[in-house]
Amino acid sequence: MTRISRRRALALGGAGLAAAIAGAAGWAATDGPIARVGDLDPGGSTDEGLARPAELVARDGRLDVELVAAAGVRVAGRDARALGYNGSSPGPTLRVRPGDELAVRLTNRLDQPTNLHTHGLRVSPQGNGDNPFVQIEPGASFDYRYRVPADHPPGTQWYHPHHHGMVADQLFGGLAGALLVDGGPALPVADDRVLLVTDITLDPDGSVAAVGPTDRMRGREGDLVLVNGQHRPMVPATSGHAQRWRIVNACTSRVFALRLEGHPLTRIAQDGTFLPSPVAESQAVLAPGNRTDVVVSPVGAGRFALILDPVDRGDGMMGGTRSGGPLTLATLVVDGPAASAPALPATLPAESATAAATARRSTTFRMGMGGPMGGGGQAVMTIDGRTFDPDRDDQIVAAGTVEEWTVLNSGPLTHPFHLHVWPFTVVAASDGRPTTGVPEDVTLVPAGGWVKMRIAFTTHTGRSVYHCHILDHEDAGMMATVVVR
Numbered sequence: 001m002t003r004i005s006r007r008r009a010l011a012l013g014g015a016g017l018a019a020a021i022a023g024a025a026g027w028a029a030t031d032g033p034i035a036r037v038g039d040l041d042p043g044g045s046t047d048e049g050l051a052r053p054a055e056l057v058a059r060d061g062r063l064d065v066e067l068v069a070a071a072g073v074r075v076a077g078r079d080a081r082a083l084g085y086n087g088s089s090p091g092p093t094l095r096v097r098p099g100d101e102l103a104v105r106l107t108n109r110l111d112q113p114t115n116l117h118t119h120g121l122r123v124s125p126q127g128n129g130d131n132p133f134v135q136i137e138p139g140a141s142f143d144y145r146y147r148v149p150a151d152h153p154p155g156t157q158w159y160h161p162h163h164h165g166m167v168a169d170q171l172f173g174g175l176a177g178a179l180l181v182d183g184g185p186a187l188p189v190a191d192d193r194v195l196l197v198t199d200i201t202l203d204p205d206g207s208v209a210a211v212g213p214t215d216r217m218r219g220r221e222g223d224l225v226l227v228n229g230q231h232r233p234m235v236p237a238t239s240g241h242a243q244r245w246r247i248v249n250a251c252t253s254r255v256f257a258l259r260l261e262g263h264p265l266t267r268i269a270q271d272g273t274f275l276p277s278p279v280a281e282s283q284a285v286l287a288p289g290n291r292t293d294v295v296v297s298p299v300g301a302g303r304f305a306l307i308l309d310p311v312d313r314g315d316g317m318m319g320g321t322r323s324g325g326p327l328t329l330a331t332l333v334v335d336g337p338a339a340s341a342p343a344l345p346a347t348l349p350a351e352s353a354t355a356a357a358t359a360r361r362s363t364t365f366r367m368g369m370g371g372p373m374g375g376g377g378q379a380v381m382t383i384d385g386r387t388f389d390p391d392r393d394d395q396i397v398a399a400g401t402v403e404e405w406t407v408l409n410s411g412p413l414t415h416p417f418h419l420h421v422w423p424f425t426v427v428a429a430s431d432g433r434p435t436t437g438v439p440e441d442v443t444l445v446p447a448g449g450w451v452k453m454r455i456a457f458t459t460h461t462g463r464s465v466y467h468c469h470i471l472d473h474e475d476a477g478m479m480a481t482v483v484v485r
């Protein structure tokens with residue numbers, strides 16, 4: 001039970017915001033205080049160590065797993081009627097290698113349809129592959145089978161539901177997990193961790209709070225921001241021993257920037273592929289769906305807050321509805337005498353540049369008001385003037401070609417663009433951002449701006465989708481189909 005009934009959402013209407021705030025406070029009060037977005041207390045982490053989600057690791061070229069999507073998981077250390085896979089949120093971390101076969105039996109114990117998207121995995125979108133058109137009814141199971149190409153880059157991917165109309169509710173409820181493609185260079189790190197970030201709002205009884213129409217229009221942001229399902233855990237470390245953090249933004253809508261007190265974040269990979277070389281940065285910005293792998297090298301004992309700063313999505317309300325300011329996501333607790341970690345390799349196995357494009361097309365994301373003369377009061381989320389229709393072919397691409405796409409945003413909010421299965425290399429953007437030069441799969445398209453990208457449709461044929469990764473927008477229709485044949 002997600003407890004996000006349409007009747008209730010409608011009944012709450014504009015009062016939903018106040019109810020949600022009161023609800024979260026009430027729920028937290030049942031068992032000690034829980035800080036919410038806007039509270040910043042660098043010393044405020046719990047003593048709980050950062051959890052490691054269960055790992056399911058491929059053997060002899062195969063990984064066979066069963067995932068059961070159901071309500072009833074621990075959230076922030078308490079039992080909640082939130083959602084999880086196999087009884088936990090995040091679900092187990094799946095680990096495969098290039099060339100492996102991944103078989104997933106997904107059983108739906110929710111009260112609504114669901115399915116699975118292997119976000120970032122470059123696999124076939126057809127049949128029982130990474131097919132966003134699959135619908136698994138409550139009580140039913142579906143057998144997915146993914147053949148990971150032998151030349152698949154090693155990196156950090158993730159999985160989550162993708163049933164149109166219910167994606168935001170199900171992800172917000174807690175349905176997400178990491179999916180790692182192992183391999184790549186041996187890095188001089190003492191630890192390798194997944195940091196999967198989600199947000200959620202809970203009612204006093206521990207059920208997922210209803211979301212009103214305003215939050216859906218803007219893209220909901222939860223009162224609680226969690227890492228691996230925990231609220232402000234601590235990350236133990238030893239001086240001179242570096243750690244690789246695979247950060248996943250699994251939030252429904254929240255764009256955030258992370259910084260670590262007293263340390264640079266040395267970025268080595270973006271969206272599941274290595275950068276050409278490590279880059280020490282003061283912060284890492286992640287849109288919903290993005291992954292960033294960083295190496296953290298503690299040199300001396302102390303406690304250092306990992307701080308999440310809100311990023312304005314264009315609505316003038318930093319970070320969205322009610323996230324006022326920075327918050328502590330976790331605290332790095334370093335022990336041991338001062339020491340330096342070994343240096344990272346100067347170069348990393350980044351993919352070579354995408355070939356030049358032989359065709360061009362553009363597509364426009366737009367959020368506007370519907371109804372007569374635009375006064376209907378109903379937000380309309382469109383791509384090229386149309387809401388999503390799974391039966392309509394929107395972009396037909398010749399297999400084997402490289403295209404240059406210009407994604408435009410004619411509305412007032414930032415929209416993160418995501419294309420399934422075929423990653424893209426950003427060539428330029430209207431905001432003049434530096435480009436990584438490597439393939440990515442989610443990129444922010446600025447309000448009133450554009451992003452130009454190169455896409456190689458050379459790996460798989462089939463039919464899939466591209467959409468806004470503010471999943472409330474996707475559910476409202478900001479998604480389109482692409483057919484490669």
Ligand SMILES: [Cu+2]
Nearest residue numbers: 415468470473
């Ligand atoms: Cu959007």
